[in-house]
Amino acid sequence: MTPDPRYPIGRFHHEGPVTDEQYEAWLTDMSALPADFRAAVEGMSDAQLETPYREGGWTVRQVIHHVPDSHLNGYVRTKLALTEDAPTIKPYEEKEWAKLGDLRAVPVETNLRFLELIHEKWVAVLRTLDHAQRARTFVHPVNGVTRLDWNVGHYAWHGRHHLAHVLRAPGVGV
16 A cells, blocks of 8 residues: 555556466456445445545545446457557546536446446456457557557556545545
8 A cells, every 4th residue: 555545556567578367367356346346335325425535536426437437448448459450549538527417417326337347348358368469559649559468457457546545535444
């Protein structure tokens, strides 16, 4: 754990080639994430859902809303990289997405089911990839060339990163 409340599990970092063992560990994390999120928010009151995870941070509700939105983008980026030659992907304004009307119009349960379905499809396709497919890339206009295998690690971290936010929100978890 890190003392920086923005990064309670630290920042994502991976150097060198992605081993089969590391790739599988990341897929295991991604497979478990929807159930872990469901367990983390089970029984939360509206007041707890409206609690920011840190001063100036998103509310628990916004985090729960953000993760499936983000992972949907990750899933699409995967599909683009597998079907096009190093496509340039379109980033999105996640802070603006977290303010849109569906935040209040869509129940937390819908976001949890959405996360389950995205991960079911995403992990299924990721498990079918051979080494050449895992090495395929997309181009992020800000972050540059990104390999699919590295991106799996980044999204596995991303899910755990936001789960830690939810679990550490004042009056919510540990």
